[in-house]
Amino acid sequence: MSDLVRITVNEKVIEAQSGANLLQTLLDNGIETPHFCYHEALGPDGNCRMCMVEIEGQKRPQIACDTLVQADMVISTESENIMSVKRSILELELINHPVDCPICDQAGECKLQEYYMQVGLYDSRLGTQKVTQKKHIDLGSNVMLDQERCVLCERCARFTSSYTKTHELGIIGRGDHARIATMPGKELDNPYAMNVVDICPVGALTSKDFRFKQRVWFMKSTPSICQGCAKGCNIYIDHNTPKYEKGAIYRYRPRKNLAVNGHFICDDGRLSFKEQNDDSFKGTQSKNLHISPKKAVSKFQKLIQSEKNHTIIVISPSLLNEHIASVLEFAKIIAAPVFSPLERYSDDQFGDDILRSNDTSSNRWTIKALGIETGYEKFIETLDSTRLVINFNHNLLLEPDVILSNKLINKINVHFTTRQCRNEEDSELSFAYAPYSFVSGSCVNEEGHLQALNAALTPTDEKPDLLELLHILSEKKLSQTLEQIWQREMQNLEPFKGLDYYKIGNNGIALRSNNV
Amino acid sequence: MIVKIVSKKFDITDAHTLQVAKEQGAYSALESAFSKTPSEIVEIVTQSGLRGKGGGGAPTGKKWSLMPQKGDKPHYLIVNGDESEPGTFKDRQILQYDPHLLIEGIIISAYAMNASEAYVYIRGEYKFFIERLQGAIDEAYAANILGENSTLKHKVNITIHRGAGAYICGEKTALIESLEGKRGHPRLKPKKPEPEFYFGNPATVNNVETIATVPYIVENGADAYRQYGTEKSPGTMLFALSGHVNNPGVYEMPYGSSLLEFINEIGGGVRDGKKLKAVIPGGASTPVIKANEDLACVMLDYESMRNVGSSLGTGGAIVMDEDTDMVEALKNLLEFYHHESCGQCTPCREGSGWVDNIVGAILDGVAKKEDLDTLLDVAKTMNGKTICVFAPAVSGVIEGFLKNFRDEFENYIETGRYVKTHVDEITEVACQTSLE
Numbered sequence: 001m002s003d004l005v006r007i008t009v010n011e012k013v014i015e016a017q018s019g020a021n022l023l024q025t026l027l028d029n030g031i032e033t034p035h036f037c038y039h040e041a042l043g044p045d046g047n048c049r050m051c052m053v054e055i056e057g058q059k060r061p062q063i064a065c066d067t068l069v070q071a072d073m074v075i076s077t078e079s080e081n082i083m084s085v086k087r088s089i090l091e092l093e094l095i096n097h098p099v100d101c102p103i104c105d106q107a108g109e110c111k112l113q114e115y116y117m118q119v120g121l122y123d124s125r126l127g128t129q130k131v132t133q134k135k136h137i138d139l140g141s142n143v144m145l146d147q148e149r150c151v152l153c154e155r156c157a158r159f160t161s162s163y164t165k166t167h168e169l170g171i172i173g174r175g176d177h178a179r180i181a182t183m184p185g186k187e188l189d190n191p192y193a194m195n196v197v198d199i200c201p202v203g204a205l206t207s208k209d210f211r212f213k214q215r216v217w218f219m220k221s222t223p224s225i226c227q228g229c230a231k232g233c234n235i236y237i238d239h240n241t242p243k244y245e246k247g248a249i250y251r252y253r254p255r256k257n258l259a260v261n262g263h264f265i266c267d268d269g270r271l272s273f274k275e276q277n278d279d280s281f282k283g284t285q286s287k288n289l290h291i292s293p294k295k296a297v298s299k300f301q302k303l304i305q306s307e308k309n310h311t312i313i314v315i316s317p318s319l320l321n322e323h324i325a326s327v328l329e330f331a332k333i334i335a336a337p338v339f340s341p342l343e344r345y346s347d348d349q350f351g352d353d354i355l356r357s358n359d360t361s362s363n364r365w366t367i368k369a370l371g372i373e374t375g376y377e378k379f380i381e382t383l384d385s386t387r388l389v390i391n392f393n394h395n396l397l398l399e400p401d402v403i404l405s406n407k408l409i410n411k412i413n414v415h416f417t418t419r420q421c422r423n424e425e426d427s428e429l430s431f432a433y434a435p436y437s438f439v440s441g442s443c444v445n446e447e448g449h450l451q452a453l454n455a456a457l458t459p460t461d462e463k464p465d466l467l468e469l470l471h472i473l474s475e476k477k478l479s480q481t482l483e484q485i486w487q488r489e490m491q492n493l494e495p496f497k498g499l500d501y502y503k504i505g506n507n508g509i510a511l512r513s514n515n516v
Numbered sequence: 517m518i519v520k521i522v523s524k525k526f527d528i529t530d531a532h533t534l535q536v537a538k539e540q541g542a543y544s545a546l547e548s549a550f551s552k553t554p555s556e557i558v559e560i561v562t563q564s565g566l567r568g569k570g571g572g573g574a575p576t577g578k579k580w581s582l583m584p585q586k587g588d589k590p591h592y593l594i595v596n597g598d599e600s601e602p603g604t605f606k607d608r609q610i611l612q613y614d615p616h617l618l619i620e621g622i623i624i625s626a627y628a629m630n631a632s633e634a635y636v637y638i639r640g641e642y643k644f645f646i647e648r649l650q651g652a653i654d655e656a657y658a659a660n661i662l663g664e665n666s667t668l669k670h671k672v673n674i675t676i677h678r679g680a681g682a683y684i685c686g687e688k689t690a691l692i693e694s695l696e697g698k699r700g701h702p703r704l705k706p707k708k709p710e711p712e713f714y715f716g717n718p719a720t721v722n723n724v725e726t727i728a729t730v731p732y733i734v735e736n737g738a739d740a741y742r743q744y745g746t747e748k749s750p751g752t753m754l755f756a757l758s759g760h761v762n763n764p765g766v767y768e769m770p771y772g773s774s775l776l777e778f779i780n781e782i783g784g785g786v787r788d789g790k791k792l793k794a795v796i797p798g799g800a801s802t803p804v805i806k807a808n809e810d811l812a813c814v815m816l817d818y819e820s821m822r823n824v825g826s827s828l829g830t831g832g833a834i835v836m837d838e839d840t841d842m843v844e845a846l847k848n849l850l851e852f853y854h855h856e857s858c859g860q861c862t863p864c865r866e867g868s869g870w871v872d873n874i875v876g877a878i879l880d881g882v883a884k885k886e887d888l889d890t891l892l893d894v895a896k897t898m899n900g901k902t903i904c905v906f907a908p909a910v911s912g913v914i915e916g917f918l919k920n921f922r923d924e925f926e927n928y929i930e931t932g933r934y935v936k937t938h939v940d941e942i943t944e945v946a947c948q949t950s951l952e
Contacts, residue, residue, distance in 0.1 A: 046704045047860045049901050060900045066704050088897035092866035125890050127883070128873035152859060171699060171859065174682065176869035178859030 005071035016069045023051050023064035033077055034115040036201045037153035038065040041263040048153050049089050054082045061085050086119040096131045096176055098148045106203030108216040131176050140187030142194055142208040147179040150204035156196035166190040195264045214250045222456035223506050227436050228269040230359035232445030233261035237437055237456040247457040249273045257507055266356050276437040281420040282462040285430040304334050307388035311336040315392040317345050317361035320441035325489040326470045326478050327392055339379040340367045344395040365444040369495045388412045433466040434459035440482050451508035519744055519752045521732045523768040526613040534655040537616040545731035549624040550669040557628035563738035565750035570596055570723030571830045573818045582711045583629045583718050591631040592719035595727055597638035598679050598686035602800035604832035606754035607724035609766045611645035615652035621727035624734055627670040637691050639679045683856035687904050688721035701860045702904035725754055745771035749817035759835035760787045771817040790837040791939045798829025800849050801909035803916025813947035838939040842921040843928045847875045853910045864907035867898040881932030
């Protein structure tokens, strides 16, 4: 079944897997084929009838999504006949559509709009009333439904039946009164619910969180990795920095990576962009008061001198590889032991057998691979005989429980953090640094898949890149940029030897797991 | 013209009870069936040329032989009694007057296909007929004809499933979806011939009348059945007659009988002595035939109907007299399809509504002349681009009306009202009958 065969599409010969889905083959080869109901993750359903192609030897146009590739097929996707078929079907798709694009949040990324431009461009012949339906139904889980805009492709309903198996959505009514709805007494309620917004090809399902916040054509999309758990789902960070204004992230969207997350992400990951926009904590502080960066730097340098041999470093297992590399070098310079307790980075309630992992750290693999001490007991033991605690964004120290708080109260606490520390008044020094959306870097997911993050926004002076910060604090002994750190510090770390950030690419690299 | 095979016991009082039915020879075919192997029965049915009576006319034997010979999955027989096609009311006669014939047919067919569970899917509106069949089934269980305690060589259970009122559930794959508890949406067609699947298990869907014909064929042999009808459409069928005729009803006749004779002789001619204007020959979904010389030669078989651009369908003829407003008639039909399109495929979901609205606009006197072209254009888009044959049927209905009565539609658009058109009397012509 999996032989490579040749087929002819629009008079061009392409190679394809025999028995593969024809529509997917066309799409993979960059041949534009309009479709609504087919989705790579959900398979064919054959209801939208948009992906019609002409196959030599077949009497009628066939839907590509329900056709299997056979050797020597001759296919046309753009003959006059097939264009007119597509135009007619699109016309039908639109007769009961409200065409309210100016107030529709999907405008700019709507398949109906795209296909109208590609194959439509006709004048409306509709002389009769359109079917009217409900326009704002709150389905639950931040998903809003506009039944009028819906093309009944059933992707959302199929998503809840085949992917989450929660079966909340279905179709009620028949004919042109058919509409998407939740099952009686149910609301859309599953940890992956908001994916239906992405898979909806039109403006029927929109995100309550995102809608009306930003027009999509103003935004840029940056490929990155969700840091919400150890799965490392691939995402797009959609952001916009208007001229003379501060940039902001408006949403995360899943990015297809069949080796990691497939086509989707969970809702917690999706909404985690909000923390990235949080600007309540910035600059350098001492005991909850802002101090100048200069003063903070000199204070820090004095501290590490005076407390030499009485210092420990704690790093979060969610730090990026580059940050870990830099901190480890820094630890060597000041001869301090490094700990990364895994306490607070697992949640039995979070994981499932779809995408979510109970491991809520995003880079534990690297911590383990580098042999950094992860035990809580060892950490407490050493803590008792120490005076200066330098924390790199570890939750345990940012939000300590009562027992740990009592231990820390007698210590000098220094935090490098992306967010507010709970015991800020006990913190001798706090350096805010830019969270992951602002920097490029890499992390390794729980399966040993090395993946690259790209900076969506630019770090500010008040929230600098941690590499930059350590470069200054180490009196320029440590690398300042991503390129340098991959040339120097990263090469000291066994798993990353011989690799280069720019080699990782958008799909990541599977590392050998025998390093763990 | 009348030949009674399936309708043999229709006129006998209380033939729906087991006692009377048995006196009249019910279940007598079982003995000869069980003396044969299942594959022998499939062979006889194939030889008889029995065609499905649900509208498609597919050869039954071929369908049966798709059931796998090997494998440990249970086989199912599903009997389609969803009879929702306007103008079609034949299966209910069997359910009402001779339910034991259906049960007998189910036992033999289930034996032939090695199925021990049979489902009869009947439209929910047929409450009376469902109760009739259930009564007969209960009697058959009590008499150890059905069920675990059956004394027969092959034990069968029969369960009636009541439909919830959707026309599309008469489509076999939508029927199975509905039977599985899902929404009645037709399934994508398989790439190669294969049986249907009920919860992943091989299944065959047959019409009530088809199954009710099986006992006769098995008892009397393929040739006995083949003595009626034509070469390609052998046997008989329950033809229903409705509309503007004097004697509407259900009559069993061989395939290849004359349509006009059916209307005039058995149907007693057009009501009130009026002239015949048109006939919808096989249930609402078949294209209308205009009353002219061509109609005089139309025979009630699949091939003859295809030659005049229509179809035999379910064999339910709807007769229209000279006063019939064809725009109104089309609107009546399209309203039905608008209401019944399941809404799965775009061309059907949106098209069925649009064509109904266009014809509505013609009736309301607000349509433009171009609208007729739009109507035909939409009909063309609805043809051959959907999962099931619902939309192509609607397309055929529209094209049939516009091909034969376009002037009436144009008049209507121009004047905003029905203008009676002249209808010719059909003159006697010498036809080449396909009944040889």
